[in-house]
Every structure is written in structure tokens, then in C-alpha cells.
Amino acid sequence: MSEDDSSSTTSYMSDTEGSNVSVLNWEQVQRLDAILTETIPIHGRGNFPTLEMQPRQIVKVVRSRMEEKQIHVRDVRLNGSAASHILHEDSGLGYKDLDLIFCADMKGESDFQTVKDIVLHCLLDFLPDCVNKEKITPLTLKEAYVQKMVKVCNDSDRWSLISLSNNRGKNVELKFVDSLRRQFEFSVDSFQIKLDSLLLFYECSENPMAETFHPTIMGESVYGDFGEALDHLRHKVICTRNPEEIRGGGLLKYCHLLVRDFRAASESEMKSLQRYMCSRFFIDFPDIGEQQRKLESYLQNHFVGLEDRKYDYLMTLHGVVNESTVCLMGHERRQTLGLIAMLAVRVLAEQNVIPNVANVTCYYQPAPYVADGNFSNYYIAQVQPVFACQQPAYSTWLPCN
Numbered sequence: 001m002s003e004d005d006s007s008s009t010t011s012y013m014s015d016t017e018g019s020n021v022s023v024l025n026w027e028q029v030q031r032l033d034a035i036l037t038e039t040i041p042i043h044g045r046g047n048f049p050t051l052e053m054q055p056r057q058i059v060k061v062v063r064s065r066m067e068e069k070q071i072h073v074r075d076v077r078l079n080g081s082a083a084s085h086i087l088h089e090d091s092g093l094g095y096k097d098l099d100l101i102f103c104a105d106m107k108g109e110s111d112f113q114t115v116k117d118i119v120l121h122c123l124l125d126f127l128p129d130c131v132n133k134e135k136i137t138p139l140t141l142k143e144a145y146v147q148k149m150v151k152v153c154n155d156s157d158r159w160s161l162i163s164l165s166n167n168r169g170k171n172v173e174l175k176f177v178d179s180l181r182r183q184f185e186f187s188v189d190s191f192q193i194k195l196d197s198l199l200l201f202y203e204c205s206e207n208p209m210a211e212t213f214h215p216t217i218m219g220e221s222v223y224g225d226f227g228e229a230l231d232h233l234r235h236k237v238i239c240t241r242n243p244e245e246i247r248g249g250g251l252l253k254y255c256h257l258l259v260r261d262f263r264a265a266s267e268s269e270m271k272s273l274q275r276y277m278c279s280r281f282f283i284d285f286p287d288i289g290e291q292q293r294k295l296e297s298y299l300q301n302h303f304v305g306l307e308d309r310k311y312d313y314l315m316t317l318h319g320v321v322n323e324s325t326v327c328l329m330g331h332e333r334r335q336t337l338g339l340i341a342m343l344a345v346r347v348l349a350e351q352n353v354i355p356n357v358a359n360v361t362c363y364y365q366p367a368p369y370v371a372d373g374n375f376s377n378y379y380i381a382q383v384q385p386v387f388a389c390q391q392p393a394y395s396t397w398l399p400c401n
Helices: 028-038 054-066 082-088 107-126 138-145 196-204 225-235 250-259 266-286 287-301 307-324 330-350
Strands: 021-023 041-042 052-055 073-079 098-104 146-153 160-166 172-179 191-194 218-221 361-363 386-388
Touching: 021 225, 028 054, 028 082, 028 196, 052 054, 054 073, 054 098, 054 107, 054 172, 054 196, 054 266, 073 082, 073 196, 082 098, 082 218, 082 225, 098 218, 107 138, 107 146, 107 160, 107 172, 138 146, 191 196, 218 225, 225 361, 250 266, 250 287, 266 307, 287 330, 307 330
Parallel strands: 098 172
Antiparallel strands: 021 218, 041 052, 073 098, 073 191, 146 160, 160 172, 191 218, 361 386
């Protein structure tokens, strides 16, 4: 246990200046404790009852059963926007999902299957006592309470994700990581808070935490310099390292930061970053149908309770794609811009800003650099094309695999 005499809202650096780790101060520890002990509802589909769980409870149960199955858990961490919120409450980012990382030794396919079975069986523990649990299968629990499952196994990345559903967007995401080459997109979302000391305190201490009696809890920035990353968070600066490594979804996160008044350090950095973001987005999502599913999923998952910001977000995305996309043929680029405009119009209709979207037409505005005589693209339209907005003809619900 440690004594913390600081009442500052900032964290102090451990070891040397420029370290990637920091010790949380008392105010940050209190925010972390509030998040881990908050009861979060996991909503069931159909007639399945809502599960009530505290994050610390699900972590304890899952970890103990992984150890029983001889899967060693090196440590457990809180990641993402919740970690950023703990370190700097007034960042403007807020948080929705609760990202919990289990750093574990998982070398074979059987380990991933075991972890999946463990999580699904753990859900039985949180069902109300009145429910007959004997006939409930893991498949049934998956269909009732899991929003998505992801597994990645290649030379550099070995991890899986199980996301438990919450109708208000506060999903509990359990991520099991053996190795992961790229653990962040931008410096402001690079923070991870190690939970082991606090979880041990919950188990062992008979006395409540106080400013002079609480565990030493370490925070880490996988971006690199913790102090620099925290400074970016305080001053709403967009910064990253090796942007060419960021996956296609980084473009959507980047535009989300722009809508929340984050800005790159300089104009030149912003233009370079935007071109990397756009290029990777179209590499990962080359088909217009994939792009639509990705955009609709992002809007659904990241704007619960923030529906009034969807239009500004889509217009920001439209502007970035319009200005910074250089890797597509002309008709592909216009197709994507038309899709974003259609989604923006649909958002306005959902908010009753406009009465009817059945006959709305979305216009394409050529990017500024098209007028540059030195700019060479695959195709440059000589006329201004017009695209009619259409509703998608496929189901937007994708089953978890």
C-alpha cells in the first residue's frame, strides 16, 4: 500500500522524466474505483433477463477460471476511453465501452476456445436465482448477451474479443491478448491502467480505501512518453506514431476526435495524417457495402445518447474524405462521398430536421486539389455528377461468428 499526499488532479511521473508509466494519484484512484464497482446492466435479447454485474466481479470470475484451466493471466488492464477519463476527467471524450484487457498466454486454438467457453459459462453466475440454468447452453447465452466476437491469429497478433451488450452503449468488452503489435491509434487513447493491485486490495483489505491508504496503481501509455500523451489529452492534440500502421477504422476515430474539438499540432501534420487515414480505410474496406456497414456500425456504437452529433460527425468525415483521398479512382471516391451524404441526410430525417428523404439528391463537391495542374488521379470527372439517395437493400444485422 502507498501513501499519496498529492491533491493535484494530475498524475506524477515515476522513475525518470519521459517514462511511459505513471502512478495514479488519489483522485484518479477514486474515479477508477467508481468505474470498477459500478453496476452495469447487460441486456438480453428477447425474453432473456438483464444481467447486473460490476466490472470487478466479471474480471475476478473470468480470471480465476482461466487459471483453473491452466491459462496464465499476466495482468489485467483497463484500456481505451475509460482509462483516458480516469486520468483526465475533463478531456471532452467521455467514455462508453468498458475495455478490459486480459494479458494471457494463449498459444493454440484450443486456448481461444477455452476462453470463449469460460466467458459464456460465467454469464450463468449473473443470471437471477429464479432462472432455471440447467437447460441454458453456451450458444443460447451467446445469442442472448454477446454483441460481437472477434478473433485474430497471425504472425504478429494473437487476441480475441467478446463484447457484452448494453442498450445504452456501455458495452463490457473483454479482450484476451497474447500478442498485439499495434495497441493504440492516437496518443490520447494509448493509456492502459493495470488493475491487479486494486483487485487484490478488494480481496484482502478489511478497511476501505482512503487518501492515505490505497494501493499503488500504475498507468502506462503504449504510445511511449506518458507525460507527453497526457499533455495531448489535456490540450486536445491529435498525435500518433507510425500512422501507416493504423487500421482502417482509425479514420472514423480521427473524425470523431475532430468533432470533439481535437486538432493536430500543425496543418502539415494534419494533411499528412488524413491521407494515411483515408488510404488505409479504403484498403481495409474497399467495397461500398463494407463501407456502409462499417459506418452504420460506428454510428450505432459510438453515438448512443449523442444522436445530435451524428450529422456533424458525418459532415466532418465527408470533408476529410473529400480533401484527402488520393488512392481511389474518381467514381469510387464519388460513390463513397455519396454514401456519407446519404447517411447524413438520413440522420437529419431521423431527427425530424427534414420531413422526407425519399427524393433527396446528394451532390458531390470536387476536392480542392483536383484543380491543381500537377495533380494526377486515375480519373477526373468533367461534369458534376448527381447521385440519388437509396436505402440499403440488405439486412444491417450481422450474426456473431
